[in-house]
Amino acid sequence: MATEKPHMNLVFIGHVDHGKSTSVGRMLADTGNVDAYLIEKYRKMAEETGKATFEFAWVMDSLKEERERGVTIDVAHKKFNTDKYYFTVIDAPGHRDFVKNMITGTSQADAAVLVVSAIEGPQAQTREHLFLAFTLGVRQLIIGLNKMDAVKPQWSEEKFNEAKAEVEKLLKLTGYKDVPIIPYSAYTGDNATKRSENMPWYKGPTILEALNNLKEPAKATDLPLRLPIQDVYTITGIGTVPVGRVECGVLKPDTKVMFEPSHVVGEVKSIEMHHEQLPQAIPGDNVGFNVRGIAKNDVRRGDVAGPVDNPPTVAKSFKAQVMVLNHPSVITVGYTPVFHCHTMQIACTFVELLAKLDPATGSVKEENPQFLKTGDAAIVRIQPSRPMVIEKAKEFPQLGRFAIRDMGQTVAAGVCLDVEKKVQ
Ligand code: GTP
Numbered sequence: 089m090a091t092e093k094p095h096m097n098l099v100f101i102g103h104v105d106h107g108k109s110t111s112v113g114r115m116l117a118d119t120g121n122v123d124a125y126l127i128e129k130y131r132k133m134a135e136e137t138g139k140a141t142f143e144f145a146w147v148m149d150s151l152k153e154e155r156e157r158g159v160t161i162d163v164a165h166k167k168f169n170t171d172k173y174y175f176t177v178i179d180a181p182g183h184r185d186f187v188k189n190m191i192t193g194t195s196q197a198d199a200a201v202l203v204v205s206a207i208e209g210p211q212a213q214t215r216e217h218l219f220l221a222f223t224l225g226v227r228q229l230i231i232g233l234n235k236m237d238a239v240k241p242q243w244s245e246e247k248f249n250e251a252k253a254e255v256e257k258l259l260k261l262t263g264y265k266d267v268p269i270i271p272y273s274a275y276t277g278d279n280a281t282k283r284s285e286n287m288p289w290y291k292g293p294t295i296l297e298a299l300n301n302l303k304e305p306a307k308a309t310d311l312p313l314r315l316p317i318q319d320v321y322t323i324t325g326i327g328t329v330p331v332g333r334v335e336c337g338v339l340k341p342d343t344k345v346m347f348e349p350s351h352v353v354g355e356v357k358s359i360e361m362h363h364e365q366l367p368q369a370i371p372g373d374n375v376g377f378n379v380r381g382i383a384k385n386d387v388r389r390g391d392v393a394g395p396v397d398n399p400p401t402v403a404k405s406f407k408a409q410v411m412v413l414n415h416p417s418v419i420t421v422g423y424t425p426v427f428h429c430h431t432m433q434i435a436c437t438f439v440e441l442l443a444k445l446d447p448a449t450g451s452v453k454e455e456n457p458q459f460l461k462t463g464d465a466a467i468v469r470i471q472p473s474r475p476m477v478i479e480k481a482k483e484f485p486q487l488g489r490f491a492i493r494d495m496g497q498t499v500a501a502g503v504c505l506d507v508e509k510k511v512q
């Protein structure tokens with residue numbers, strides 16, 4: 089193992105251009121996890137190609153299209169150490185077209201940093217990402233008010249307080265408590281890892297201190313293995329290598345695992361994380377593992393690996409509690425949007441609207457409602473268009489949550505209450 093420090097999956101979220109990639113690049117650079125010469129090289133390249141100031145973002149944005157457009161498209165993973173934790177940091181895209189990538193990144197996170205430009209204050213995807221993070225079960229949050237070097241006047245406490253008040257209004261609508269709100273500049277580094285001399289009025293933690301103050305996530309090591317597959321590779325000389333994050337349980341070499349819903353069994357031969365062999369993988373580890381007995385096409389993204397004697401649950405239908413975040417009209421029986429659940433994206437139909445709930449108390453407001461609209465919380469029955477793995481959120485929190493997307497936006501999010509099993 090690279091380190092004995094506790095491992096934490098951290099995601100940077102927020103509106104497009106508010107500085108998520110720059111923030112991650114800055115944290116990596118200042119903690120010595122990326123070389124200064126690389127930043128300098130990117131600074132020159134960015135300047136020459138008309139993309140000046142993107143040198144920190146380019147640490148994360150490595151795709152050609154990302155660099156040309158100056159936006160993050162795909163979720164990037166990097167590792168990064170502080171004195172307390174070993175972080176796998178996920179840089180999520182802010183652009184609305186890439187929210188599905190953001191959901192994948194966020195559903196893997198133990199904690200989130202919501203980056204908000206102090207110049208613009210919270211925007212559409214600030215709100216959307218904040219609600220999604222909460223609904224997807226990310227329970228620890230840090231808010232960074234970025235670009236304090238560029239507010240007018242520079243480093244202004246008043247500007248910070250204005251943006252902070254707006255952010256606090258949004259926070260009240262979620263269940264987040266005790267969230268540090270930090271004025272900083274990812275570009276200059278003020279209050280990122282070093283306390284800023286430009287903002288002596290601020291007494292709270294820096295971003296780095298706030299990261300070290302996060303609570304270690306409870307490890308779901310005692311549960312049966314659940315490992316949703318992100319990708320499957322064939323590596324010459326090694327064989328089939330599925331890649332994904334262990335959500336719960338322990339993955340060990342020389343054990344058999346079942347992949348559902350593909351319903352195939354293979355034997356785990358070896359496990360790797362960040363190019364290092366692991367004796368075993370525990371919840372939170374993003375790993376590639378070599379499996380004997382299966383071909384690349386036998387398993388796919390959206391499959392979940394689990395023990396042969398306690399395999400992942402394949403649903404014929406499931407009962408869920410959903411919260412409608414953003415729907416232009418109404419949701420009725422027959423509505424079939426795309427569900428994003430662990431690494432799976434799949435069309436599912438609302439087959440029954442069982443009850444409308446009071447969002448504040450959770451008590452039933454109306455039995456069998458005719459429709460649901462924005463702001464409603466409800467209990468519904470859902471039928472997937474193809475076999476899918478979903479678990480009761482009570483038993484497997486990470487496998488029991490989902491987001492619902494339609495027409496280019498997140499319309500709802502929810503958790504699974506009960507599963508009607510498909511007979512395999
Ligand atoms: P998406 O991934 O496309 O959603 O954007 P992002 O949130 O990752 O933003 P990114 O880091 O790519 O930065 C967008 C622009 O804001 C770039 O021009 C950055 O140089 C600039 N920027 C980021 N942080 C700061 C900052 O602290 N100060 C100033 N002045 N500019 C910043």
Ligand code: MG
Binds near residue numbers: 149
């Ligand atoms: Mg970015």
